Amino acid sequence: GEEKQISARLLEAERRNLAIYGFGIKGFTLSMIETAIEVTDGRVPASVIAEILDAGREMLRHPIEPLPHARETVEKLAGTFRLVLITKGDLFDQERKLV
Secondary structure, eight states: OHHHHHHHHHHHHHHHHHHHHOBSHHHHHHHHHHHHHHHTTTOOOHHHHHHHHHHHHHHHHSOOOOOTTHHHHHHHHHTTSOOOOOOOBOHHHHHHHHO
16 A cells, blocks of 8 residues: 555665665654655655654664673673674764664
8 A cells, every 4th residue: 555655665765875874763764754755746744854853863862772692792702802893874873872
């Protein structure tokens, strides 16, 4: 139905924007706004844009839940190996996950 079509359009926008925005909530939020503009032929109400922005802010405020045993595993490996973190995500978004 319509929901699947919108989800497909959002996925297309995310893929298109990946090289520009990288991975992360901010890029996802911008892709949602872009999709809303596309599927409404530019007639998306400002109230809908505001809802999308609120959803993005809420995702950014949501506490980060590390995977089970992640901290212990990294600490144990760091004692023996040189560890390197490589990410294509938004710097702020990624840094807050490491705090």
